[in-house]
Amino acid sequence: MSDERAEEVDVVVIGLGPGGEEVAGRLAEAGLAVVGIEQHLVGGECPYYGCVPSKMMVRAADLLAEARRVGGMAGEAQVTADFRPVARRIRTEATDDWNDRVAVERLEKRGGRFVRGRGVLEGPGRVRVGERTFAARRGVVIATGTSPAIPPIPGLASVQYWTNRDAVKAETAPASLTVLGGGAIGLEMAQAFARFGSRVTLIEALDRVLAIEEPEASAVVTAVLRGEGIDVRTGRKAVRVAADRESITVHADDGGVVRGERLLVATGRRTGLADIGLGTVGLDASADTIHTDARMRAGERLWAVGDVTGAGLFTHVAMYQAHIAIADILGRDGPTADYRALAWVTFTDPEVGRVGMSEAQARAAGLRVRTGAAEVRQSSRGRIHGPGNAGLIKLVEDADRSVLVGATSVGPWGGEVLSMLTLAVHAEVPVRTLRTMHYAFPTFHRGMLDALAALAGAA
Ligand SMILES: Cc1cc2nc3c(=O)[nH]c(=O)nc-3n(C[C@H](O)[C@H](O)[C@H](O)COP(=O)(O)OP(=O)(O)OC[C@H]3O[C@@H](n4cnc5c(N)ncnc54)[C@H](O)[C@@H]3O)c2cc1C
Secondary structure: OOHHHOEEEEEEEEOOOHHHHHHHHHHHHOOOOEEEEEOOOOOOHHHHHOHHHHHHHHHHHHHHHHHHHOHHHHOOOOOOOOOHHHHHHHHHHOOHHHHHHHHHHHHHHOOOEEEEOOEEEOOOOEEEEOOEEEEEEEEEEEOOOOEEOOOOOOOHHHOOOEOHHHHOOOOOOOOEEEEEOOOHHHHHHHHHHHHOOOEEEEEEOOOOOOOOOOHHHHHHHHHHHHHOOOEEEEOOOEEEEEEOOOOEEEEEOOOOEEEEOEEEEOOOEEOOOOOOOHHHHOOOOOOOOOOOOOOOEEEOOEEEOHHHHOOOOOHHHHHHHHHHHHHHHOOOOOOOOOOOOOEEEEOOOOEEEEEEOOHHHHHHOOOOEEEEEEEHHHOHHHHHHOOOOOOEEEEEEEOOOOEEEEEEEEEOOHHHHHHHHHHHHHOOOEHHHHHOOOOOOOOOOOHHHHHHHHHHHOO
């Protein structure tokens, strides 16, 4: 198609998940002629199949767990697990049609144009959607995110397995559930369904769950999950899958066989960039992720934000990068991308919060590392809390600079305790300052003082 037939705009955004929606909306608000292209639902994975419905499940499951812990402290409570209210809540509040319509209207109110379809690059600044082609004067932003990665296990393709997209749309908790993958998604779902009565077996190929976290964090979570009756099998690879009318059977490489009513595949995410036309803009067409510089530039008049950049598969990373790209496209000064204090949370109970480097990463980076850890249940608040108090705070210090370069907080509200650790790593607060500040009593974050004492002991 010639340029004369292309519709001229300032910016084209391909993919309207959290990252793309933010870029398209803000640039439209700033007065640019913006076209946002989405092939499925505006909002992306997070509101429909990811963060929002999964955390609604987690919230309900955590309430159940807390109610079951009431016994020794506040008398007996009668609790009957019923998955239907959480399914109803997800159906009502994470509903596809309504949220999608609202999101489209929001973009249009801000002055943007919306096109439903699959966007494909056709050279610098050019994007085709079906029969239409757009020529972007300022550039194109790729924000096409990720979808579930399905491993090539013999037999898997011929059974009706669940991904996160099916699991969050479940109407009832299955009698039994096999979960492939011990990452954040697998663990959150495993625990939530188990608390609603599913008999859950989790199979993880690596030698521990949450393998990117500190080993101590993996150990705490594994012990809790096992304590709740989940059969956690690590260091086992699924090698064959088969199904009959009643169940799906997973065969593992250790000879183990697991039967379940449902099988959830939670073995990672894929970007699916193969047919988006990266080669037409001078990028590696076979790449799994799009390399960006500190301003989220990926090439000539080309930016990328969100999961596709591989910098961290989180909604807050997509939003963070979106703001950097927006400033750059508008020619405004703004901060550049900095992942030193990248933070994230796995919403198991206990929550696992993490910022910056693990101890192993810090050592691999050549730093002179000092660590200090303290158990939540040994802290005042941990003892008061009682049942459900498993956890720890672990600090990773660059001993030469006396600043934290990483930290982990596992425990009740471990994700909230993480906030102060994130600030400490981000702002490079001197460890001596952290030691001499106030920590309200009796809070979980006050456990930081115990971890700092352990850090001093390691000096
Ligand atoms: C179960 C689960 C739980 C999660 N929980 C959390 C959490 O608690 N906290 C957190 O921070 N993150 C969480 N995440 C991750 C979070 O959902 C993602 O990191 C986030 O959605 C990424 O945003 P994005 O904009 O990069 O892409 P996505 O949300 O993946 O959106 C990309 C959009 O692009 C569209 N698209 C793709 N290709 C094209 C094309 N060629 N043309 C047009 N449109 C296209 C897709 O349809 C999609 O709508 C979770 C994910 C899952 C699966």
